[in-house]
Structure formats: structure tokens, C-alpha cells
Amino acid sequence: MGALLNQRFLTLAVLAVVIAVLPFVFPSSYYFRVASLVWVSALAAIGLNILMGQAGQVSLGHAAFFGIGAYAVAIGPTHLGIPPWAALLIGAALSAVLAYLVGRPILRLKGHYLAIATLGLGVLVALVISTESGWTGGPDGMPVERLTLFGWRVSGSYTWYWVTGALLLVGTWIALNLDETPTGRAFRALHDSEVAAQVVGVDVARFKLQAFVIAAVYASIAGSALAFMNGFINPDQAGFLHSVELVTIVVLGGLGSVVGSIVGAVVLVTLPQALTMFHEYEHLLLGLIIVVSMIFMRNGIVPSLSGLFLRRARS
Amino acid sequence: MKSKATFKTLLVASVMALGVSQVALAQDTVKIGSVLSVTGPSSFLGEPEDKTLRLYVDKINAAGGVNGKKLELVIYDDGGDANKARTFATRLVEDDEVIAMVGGTTTGSTMAMIPVFEDAKVPFISLAGAIEVIDPVRKFVFKTPHTDKMACEKIFEDLKKRNLTKIGLVSGTDGFGASMRAQCVKVAPTYGMQIIADENYGPRDSDMTAQLTKIKNTAGVQAVVNPGFGQGPAIVTRNYAQLGMNNIPFYQSHGVASKSFIDLAGAAAEGVRLPAAALLVGDKLPESDPQKKVVTEYKQAYESATKQPVSTFGGHAYDGLFILVEAMKRANSTESQKIRDEIEKTKGFVGTGGIVNMSATDHLGLDLSAFRMLEIKGGDWNLVASGS
Amino acid sequence: MAEFLQFLISGLTVGAVYALVALGFTLIYNASGVVNFAQGEFVMLGGMVTVFASAAGVPLVLAAFIAVVVAVVIGLLLHRLAIEPARGASAVTLIIITIGASILFRGIAAIIFDKQFHKLPGFTGETPIDILGAAVQPQSFWVLGGAAVVVVALYVFLEHTLLGKAVLATAANRLAARLVGINTTTIMALAFGGSAAIGAIAGILVTPITLTSYDVGTLLALKGFAAAMLGGMGNPVGAVVGGLLLGLLEAFGAGYLSSTYKDAFAFLVILIVLFVAPQGLFGRRVVERV
Numbered sequence: 007m008g009a010l011l012n013q014r015f016l017t018l019a020v021l022a023v024v025i026a027v028l029p030f031v032f033p034s035s036y037y038f039r040v041a042s043l044v045w046v047s048a049l050a051a052i053g054l055n056i057l058m059g060q061a062g063q064v065s066l067g068h069a070a071f072f073g074i075g076a077y078a079v080a081i082g083p084t085h086l087g088i089p090p091w092a093a094l095l096i097g098a099a100l101s102a103v104l105a106y107l108v109g110r111p112i113l114r115l116k117g118h119y120l121a122i123a124t125l126g127l128g129v130l131v132a133l134v135i136s137t138e139s140g141w142t143g144g145p146d147g148m149p150v151e152r153l154t155l156f157g158w159r160v161s162g163s164y165t166w167y168w169v170t171g172a173l174l175l176v177g178t179w180i181a182l183n184l185d186e187t188p189t190g191r192a193f194r195a196l197h198d199s200e201v202a203a204q205v206v207g208v209d210v211a212r213f214k215l216q217a218f219v220i221a222a223v224y225a226s227i228a229g230s231a232l233a234f235m236n237g238f239i240n241p242d243q244a245g246f247l248h249s250v251e252l253v254t255i256v257v258l259g260g261l262g263s264v265v266g267s268i269v270g271a272v273v274l275v276t277l278p279q280a281l282t283m284f285h286e287y288e289h290l291l292l293g294l295i296i297v298v299s300m301i302f303m304r305n306g307i308v309p310s311l312s313g314l315f316l317r318r319a320r321s
Numbered sequence: 322m323k324s325k326a327t328f329k330t331l332l333v334a335s336v337m338a339l340g341v342s343q344v345a346l347a348q349d350t351v352k353i354g355s356v357l358s359v360t361g362p363s364s365f366l367g368e369p370e371d372k373t374l375r376l377y378v379d380k381i382n383a384a385g386g387v388n389g390k391k392l393e394l395v396i397y398d399d400g401g402d403a404n405k406a407r408t409f410a411t412r413l414v415e416d417d418e419v420i421a422m423v424g425g426t427t428t429g430s431t432m433a434m435i436p437v438f439e440d441a442k443v444p445f446i447s448l449a450g451a452i453e454v455i456d457p458v459r460k461f462v463f464k465t466p467h468t469d470k471m472a473c474e475k476i477f478e479d480l481k482k483r484n485l486t487k488i489g490l491v492s493g494t495d496g497f498g499a500s501m502r503a504q505c506v507k508v509a510p511t512y513g514m515q516i517i518a519d520e521n522y523g524p525r526d527s528d529m530t531a532q533l534t535k536i537k538n539t540a541g542v543q544a545v546v547n548p549g550f551g552q553g554p555a556i557v558t559r560n561y562a563q564l565g566m567n568n569i570p571f572y573q574s575h576g577v578a579s580k581s582f583i584d585l586a587g588a589a590a591e592g593v594r595l596p597a598a599a600l601l602v603g604d605k606l607p608e609s610d611p612q613k614k615v616v617t618e619y620k621q622a623y624e625s626a627t628k629q630p631v632s633t634f635g636g637h638a639y640d641g642l643f644i645l646v647e648a649m650k651r652a653n654s655t656e657s658q659k660i661r662d663e664i665e666k667t668k669g670f671v672g673t674g675g676i677v678n679m680s681a682t683d684h685l686g687l688d689l690s691a692f693r694m695l696e697i698k699g700g701d702w703n704l705v706a707s708g709s
Numbered sequence: 710m711a712e713f714l715q716f717l718i719s720g721l722t723v724g725a726v727y728a729l730v731a732l733g734f735t736l737i738y739n740a741s742g743v744v745n746f747a748q749g750e751f752v753m754l755g756g757m758v759t760v761f762a763s764a765a766g767v768p769l770v771l772a773a774f775i776a777v778v779v780a781v782v783i784g785l786l787l788h789r790l791a792i793e794p795a796r797g798a799s800a801v802t803l804i805i806i807t808i809g810a811s812i813l814f815r816g817i818a819a820i821i822f823d824k825q826f827h828k829l830p831g832f833t834g835e836t837p838i839d840i841l842g843a844a845v846q847p848q849s850f851w852v853l854g855g856a857a858v859v860v861v862a863l864y865v866f867l868e869h870t871l872l873g874k875a876v877l878a879t880a881a882n883r884l885a886a887r888l889v890g891i892n893t894t895t896i897m898a899l900a901f902g903g904s905a906a907i908g909a910i911a912g913i914l915v916t917p918i919t920l921t922s923y924d925v926g927t928l929l930a931l932k933g934f935a936a937a938m939l940g941g942m943g944n945p946v947g948a949v950v951g952g953l954l955l956g957l958l959e960a961f962g963a964g965y966l967s968s969t970y971k972d973a974f975a976f977l978v979i980l981i982v983l984f985v986a987p988q989g990l991f992g993r994r995v996v997e998r999v
Contacts, residue, residue: 036415039408064801115987118744122938123983125931126976133973136494139503145496146428146451147403163411232404238433240403246931250808257805278405279412282397286820289360289400293813297791300806304798362924364824494969521969525928527726527919530719530844531963534712552826552920563837564715564844585828585920587835629825 014182017265021178025171029164038163040279045170046232048271049177051255052264053224056181058253059262061217063113064121067128068252071101071222073135073244075229076150080239081141083151090153094230098223105222106215113214120218128249136241147240150233166235173231174268177224181264184220225252258299260306269308350386350393351655353378353645354419356409356434357448358426361401362495362524365551365579367426369623369635370448371396374423376626377642387649395419399430406430410437420655423641425449429496435462444648444661446641448634450576451500455684461661463684465640465674466633467575467598467692469501469548470508475596475692476546476572477505477512479705485543485570489518489536491529491557493549497576498524501548518542524553530560537566545569550576555585562589570594575692579632583700594705596692600636600673601702615671636673644670644677711842716964717957718840722849722918724956725856726752729911730933731940731948732863733904739880739943740893740900743792743803747811748933749926750818751905754780755912756921757818760827769829777909783814784905788898811926818923829916848917855914859907860949867945876900880943939979941992950990955979 025045032038054068078097082088088096104127112123136145143149153160160169233239242248251274259270277295281288303310355374358367378394386392395417399406406425413419414437421444425431428451435454438445438461445462447454452468480488488509492502502521509516518539520532536542545566547557554577561571573582573595580601583590599606603616619639620631647670648663649655667686670677675691694705730748737745758779762772791806798806832851837844867873878886879896887893912921919925932955940951958978962971982990 034415036408036412039411039415043404043408058801064804111984115983118938118942119983119987122935123980125935126980129931129976130973133970136499137969139499144499144503145494146432146453146500149432163415236404236407236433237436238403238407240429240433242402242429243404247927253801254805254808257801261799261801279408285398286359287816288398289812290816290820293809293811293816296809297806297813300798300802300809301791301795304795304802306802360819360824360924364819364924365826368824520963522963523972525925527915528719528723528960531716531960532968534715535964535968538712552922555826555828555920563846565837581825585826587828 014186017182018175018179021268022175025175029167035163038167040276042163042166042170042235043232044268044271044275045167045174046228046235047252047255047275048268049170049174049231050225050228050252051259051267051271052174052177052181053221053228054252055256055259055262055264055267056184056224057217057221058256059260060185061214063214063218064118064253065124065218065221065249066121066246066253067124067126067131067249068221068225069244069246069248070124070128070131071105071225072229072232072248072252073131073241074101074104075226076233076239076243077135077142077229078226079153079230079233080148080150084148085141090151090234091155094227097230098226101222101226102219105219109215109218113218114211125246125249128244128246132241132244132246135244142241145241147238150237150239152237153234160234161237170231170235173227177227178264178268185264254296257306258296260308260310263306263308266306266308270306273307349389350391351649352393352395352417352419353642354413354417354422355394355396355424356399356406356413356422356430357396357424358401358430359396359398361399362551363401363427365581365632366448366634367398367401369579369627369629369632370424370426370638371398372627372629373623373635373638374642376622377639380622381646387646388653388655390655392646396424399426401427401430403427403429403433407433407437410434414438414441414443419443420657421645421649421660422446423448423638423645425454427496428454428500431464435459438462441657442661443657444645444664446645446664448637448641450497452504453500458682458684463641463644463664463679465637465644465672465677465685467596467674467687468504468685469497469574470504471687471689471692472501472548472574472596473505473508473546474512475689475694476574476594477508477514478689479572479594479596479694480514480544480570481512483544483570486513487515487517487541487543489520489539489542489545490516491520491522491532491536491545491547491549493524493551493553494521495524495549495551495553498549498553501574501576505546505548518545522549522553522557524551526553527556528560529553529557530564533557533560533564533566537564537569542569544572546572546574548574548576550574552585555582558582558586558593559589567592575633579634580630581632583697583702590697590700592697594694594696597695597702598633598636598674598691599693600631600633601695602693602704605702605704611671611676612673616673619673633673640670640672640674640677643672712964714841714843716960718843718845718849720957720960721953722852722915722956723959724953725852726911726915726919726929726952727932727936727955728949728952729856729859729907730929731936731952732860732945733908734933734937735943735945735948736863736900736904736907738937740876741792741803741897742800742883743807744800744934745901745904746804746807746930746934747787747814747926748904748908749928749930750811750814751780751784751908751926752912752915752929753818753921753923753926754783754814754905755909756829756916756925757822757827757912757923758909759913759916760829760921761822763829769832773913776913777906780905780909780912781902784901784903785898787905788901792897792901793894811930815924815926822923824923826920826922827916828920829913831917835917846918848914852914852918855910856949859910860945863903863907863945872899935976935979939982939989941989944989944991947989947991954990 075097082093255270260266397409425447431449447464578597652659677686679686758776936951940947958975962974
């Protein structure tokens, strides 16, 4: 237990140091922007990973919650006069309620049913967002008022780097702790064997539902953060392709690994930036890299590499 | 600790070296940026824009550059994703340090990028359609394509001449279609138009007979307008003919202004009207037309370089590039602020899209005369004689 | 009546394509447990290769044949180079591999072909046929007939040939199939090749109606997956019914309810069906492979 606690602390400490040190090597604010995008994607992925890695369920419409969080902070202040920070909380609450309502009936089923249900949910949410243009600005999107906290206007790549970095730290801390609470242990039991978990008295459906709601809240807050940061939001962020991207980040980094989700986000957000030099070969290479890394690191980057190091260390 | 210090020294050294080399380069080149949707759902817009910019920057450099400096073009592909576009905009401004930007294929990505260029005070000439790009006027944002509002007005003008006032709309739900639909609904009363049928289709739908059947069965529809771009309008046009609706006048928008629309829609395109730039009918313009020279030259250059039929989308990129280049020449400077001021003073610029006269209150500079009403006949664009 | 018929035929035509894509999903899922999100790319290949081969002067029938062969080769390569080396990986890892593959295929297609839209001429002209007041493109009959032929051929293959029965046995229980001497690797390769062929045929049949481009696959994969789930993942009959139903829902939704929200309508029905009949319309009881 002590060792585990240390490992958790170590993970957090390393992440904090990385976030603190990076600004010293970044040559321009463009790098802050990309890093902030990584932190935001990582936050959403960590949440999704609780659902996928621990409760063993795939969500193909997770961007819907990301979109709800983003549009909550866009619509709330613009149309309803709600303070931005309150809009963020309302978005998270809305996402939680929606996840609960959708998850309750569907999570009692087995197999890919959460995948198709969330896929449907994602399509519905994205469609509503791009159609109700009076509220959402339609497919071209809408501007988002800047976040003001205690009279301080949060703007600029540099500021947002720290804000999103802090959010990621908190998100990581919660996810790591969740691992060790009774809930987390129940989650893992669930992933190992649902029947066994049931036998020892874990209410499987309830824990799956809990994981789904937590994942939705993570995505919603990440969405709000992105909307504030960009000062602009459009329906793509709630779309199917973004959902697929989030799932890819989780699996690429490593199912069930919090650090994996961060690494996955680093890879998937920075790779397209690095690949621009290959012009038209960009997408081809992106696909190839995903395929090859999944074949050779089938458990994801972090679990596969750490497994490799452990084996090296032992021999 | 020691290794860390070494690392830092190395880093500082390499950053300085990089900086020095950039300074050395900066003396004889200037960087122009662009973010285009070369892939993704708007790639048929972004691709000709990309090819046009590359083609003409090479030509300009071969002719000695601008003010004795070579242009260096930095193009990023946003894949139609506004969030990506936003990141690339930051990269252009912060990392590449471009002096100006010609790009932004879709309204969505343009709107996402505007704050970056406004904050950095770097001129941004957008290639996106919607009116919201330049209305309200933003200090550093300009655009070259005609607005969707103008397209609606041009179509309604033509309908009014033909005494047709009851219309049906069938619109794409993509950014272009939705924005133009909204503009058409807005300006319809001004022209005495009554919209009595209003249907939509998804940007990737493959069959629109259901929507058209509904319009067909709406009593009193005198004409149908299809705000949309991409392959959607081609399918709508084919379904329109399939359902035997050819007796009802049918209008497309400038969103289909490329020869591939006629190819894709085939015989069904006969009789379809649309507002578009003179570029499409360059060979049919009278010799006296001021745009004749520009559009025939661009068409010839583009088609011989790319082996693809010319489109007005590439034309918008041409206009954007040369409005910028002429402003740079007038400013005789690489300072973004001075270039911006000169772009705003653009007067009588003859482009592929029309004659551009910008001002502090008009960052587009085109009026309705820039649009020609075309009709497709014999598989080609034809000018509709005014008054018919 | 004419209106109803118009929506019906429109829905069936689009639905037939969804059905073929769903069938491709089912075949691969049964043989390997993989949900292949690159399925839509086979449809794209069918259309694009035919377009470019016939533009190069190859007669249409031969061009179509070449397209099917190309798709099959790509399908086999996908299995051999990406799925087989990752054997034993979790289902979700395999899904990500197929998503990566679909990005890769699109990237290659964008370079080899182009990013424009393309069409094919209708196989038997383009003059609409009047059926009780509904105007129908002749190509619709090709799509419906072609889909029917594919379904029947697949049925005969699965039920009446030894190899087909081996596929069914593998689908029912892979370990047991291996124990009775079935080479399940060959069966999986067969499934990928077969799926690719079905996808390519769908692409060839439908391109004269819907046009094609390098990136038509994404949406088809999404719709095909939804159709397969609606019918019951793993059941070929379910895939066909699910596909047709999805097409009909969209057409009638657009015709009678709201063309803006027709996709929402279709997905709402899918969600309701899954709440009521959790295994899909024709699903087997035990399908969990996660």
C-alpha cells in the first residue's frame, strides 16, 4: 500500500515537474498552445479511460459530452447571462445527468451496446448543436466569452497553459485516487471478470454507471476548457470523428493507465503538427503509425513499454 | 546538475543559432502564411486554393519577388477542423512569424482563426463565403469571395425579373448551406419572395428524392433554390431531373462554381441557373470586359499547371494573393500594420471575382455586379442576358 | 401513394448499400471478433478504382472486376499485415487498428486518385422509370438486384459448401472449430477477402447514384455499424434487415417528419429497439467479446 501511494505521488510529482519545466524550453507561444491542447485532450481521455480501462466499456460518442461542456460555456453567458464559471458547472451537471439517463438502461446490457448507444447519442447531440443555429451559431460555430475569475480575465496561450495544466493535475490526482478507493477496486474487478465481481457482491451495473457518469464529467470540463481557451467553438468538437480520436488516445496510450492517456494525448495531438512537413503524406503516415504502434504495443504505449523495462530490469 | 547546465547551454546556443539563421534568411525573403482545408469535407475548395497559391508564389518568385524579396509560402492543412485551424494560425503567427495570411477555406475555420490574427495584428485575407467574416468589420480581416447574402440577392433579383415569387429551398446542413439558407430567408422579404417550402439534407447524404418530392408536392412552388456546396448539389440536381421537376426553374449557388458540377450532374444540369464570378465564362466575355484578361490568363495558367478544370475557389485564392502582393508593393514594407492599411485602400483591383474597391467599412469591396447570372446550356456555362 | 412509393424505393436503395456494408461488418465480426471500421474504405475502393480504370479506357465490366480484385487484395493484406500480427490483442485494440487502417487507406487514395468527386454512368441508362407515379432511376434496380444476388450467394456459400460451414463453425466457437481441424486463420483471411469484395460491389453499384470520392467511407462505416447493431451484431440476416430498415427510416423520416432531423429519427429508433430487444432484432444471446 505504501509503495502504491508512493507510486501515485511519484506520478503526480513527475507530471507537475514536466508542466513546470516545459515553459523554459518552449521557444514561442505556439508551443504553449499545443501543450494546452494536449492537457485538454489528456483530461478528456483520462475520464474516458475510467470507463474503458476500468469498467471495460467503449463509448463511441464521448465527444457529445465534450460538446455539451463546450456549448454550455458558450451559450450560458451569451444567451442566458450565466457567469462563465457557473456555466462550466452547469455543463458538467448536464453531462452527468445525461450520462446517467442514457447509461442506466443501456449498461445492464453486455457487449458493444454502450458503443452503439453512445454513438447514437453522439450523432443526436452533434445534430442538435449544428441545427439549432439560433442558440449555437449552427455548423460554423459561435464565439465564447472570455472566462473571468474574481475579476481576472483568463486569456492568452501562456495563461491557458497553466490553467489547463492545473486542471490536468487535478484530474490525474482524482483518477489515481479512484484506483485505490473501493469504487476503483470494484472497477478493476469488473474489468477482470464481471461474473466474479458479481459473486463477491459488486453491483456491476451501478459501478459501470458511475464510471460512465465520471467519464462524462471529465469530458464536459475538458470541453469547457477548450471553448474558453479558443474563444470560439464549433460542432466538430461534438462529432463522431472527435469521439474516435478520444478512444484512439486511450487505447494508444494504454487501457487502464492514467499516464497512458496523457502519453496518448501527447502523441495524437503533436503528431499531426510534426507530420505537416510531409504535406500530402500526412494522413497516410498518421494511419500507419497508429496501426504499427498498436500491433507492436498492443496493450498501449505505456503498459507495453513499462512491461518491457520491468522485464529488462529483472533479467 | 552539471549535465543539466550543459543541456541548457546547448539549448540556448541552438535557439540562438536558429534565430541567427532566421535573421539571415529574413533579409531576402518574407513569409506569407496560409491555412487551408486541403483534405476533409471541403477539400474540393481547399485543393484548388492550395494549388493556386503554390503556382503563383512560384511565378512571383521567378519574376524576382516582391520589393526585391522572395516570398516564402507556409501552408498548413486543417482537414476542415476549426480547432486545428486555430492551432495552425497560432503556429503561423508565433512560430513562422508570417507577415500576412491568405487562407481559411471554410467560414468555420476562418471564424476560429480570426481572434489569433486580430490579437497579433497580422492581416488575414479569408477565402470563406459567409458574410459574418467581414460583418461586423474587423480591423485585420478581409475576404475575397462574394458573400452568401449577395448570392441570395442575385438569385432573387433574377427571380423578380421572371415574376417568380413563391420559392422552395433545399439546403445542405453544412456550414456553407446553412449560412446561405439563413441569409436567403433574411433577405427574401426585401425582394418580395415567399419561401413556401424549406427542406434540408445532410452534407454526405446520397439521395434527396424525399426532400424534393415534398417540395414538388407543395402547391404553388414557382422556383427552387439549392444553397449548398460539394457533391450534394450535384445529387440534388440529378434527383430534380429524375423527379421530372425541370419545368420549375432551378437555382444553384456560387458553391458549385466549378466545371466538375456540370460533369457530375450531367444532362440534369441543363437549364440550371446560378450566380458566379466571371471566371467561369472567361471565353464568353466581350473583349471590352475589364476582367477578360485576368480571368483568361488565370484559367490558362491553372489548367495547364494542374490539368484540372478551373474553379472560382482557386480564383478567390488568386485574388487574395494579389491583393496582398499589391498592398505590399504600395506599402514598400514588410510591416504587417502598413500592409493592412494598404489592403484596406485597395481600389479598382481587377480580380477573378470582380473589381475590388475596399474601404474602412467594406473589407470585401465587391458589389452585386461582380456576380454574373449563368445558365448551364449544352454542358457549359452561359451568360444570361440581362432582362431575360 | 406515389409519394409513399417514392420514399420507399429511395429508402430501399440507400438501405441496400447500408445492408451490404453491415454484411461486411458481420462476416468479419463472426470470423474474428473484429469490428472492422475500415469497411467503408472497401466501398470507396470499389467506386474509385472502377472510375479511374474506366477513365483509363478499360471497359466498365472489366474495370468493375479490377476494382473487386483490388479491394480483395487490400482486404487480405489488411488481415495478413495488421490483424494477424496482433492476434490475441483485445477487441478494442483491434478496432483501433482498423481505424488506423482506414485513415491509411484514405491517405493513400487521396494521393493515388485525387480529392475530387467522381461519377459512373448508370449501367442501363439514366432515364427514370415511372412506377405508379414514382420516378425511379434504373440504377436503383441494379443496386437492389445486386444486393439480393450478394445475399443469396453468401447464403448458399455458408449453408451449402464445406468451406462455408467451416466459416459458420468458426463464428459459433473458434476454439472448437480449431479442435475439429479447421484452419481458423484461413477462415479469417477468407472473411476479410469476402467482406472486401462485398464492400467493393456495393461501391460499384451505388456510385452511379451517389457519386464517390476518397473519403466516402467514414459515414458508410458509421451507418453500416449502426445497421449491423440494429439487426443484431453477428447475424447476416439481421445485417440485411437492419440496413434496409435504416435506409427506410431515413427516407420516411425525411419525407414525413423533418428532413433536418431524419438522422436523429433513425438513431432514436435504433436506441428504442435496443432498449426493447437488447440483442438487436436478430441477435444471438451471447455476443460479448470485450
